Amino acid sequence: xxxxxxxxxxxxxxxxxxxxxxxxxxxxxxxLDLFCHWQAIREAAIAQSGFPSPAESDEAGAIAGEDSY
Numbered sequence: 001x002x003x004x005x006x007x008x009x010x011x012x013x014x015x016x017x018x019x020x021x022x023x024x025x026x027x028x029x030x031x032l033d034l035f036c037h038w039q040a041i042r043e044a045a046i047a048q049s050g051f052p053s054p055a056e057s058d059e060a061g062a063i064a065g066e067d068s069y
Contacts, residue, residue, distance in 0.1 A: 006032075008036040011040065012044070017045065024038065
């Protein structure tokens, strides 16, 4: 699989995220452009939600509550 680098900046504020979503919905994107915009919006939404992304989490793939038994 080919490696590629997205050049779309990840929105940092809620206002930037809202604008990115509007651009995403109104633009006629396809292929890599579509994926890169989607990925930037996804990363911003995860960062702003307060939950760690799977890439940032030390326990990626762990089952929640597994240690309570």
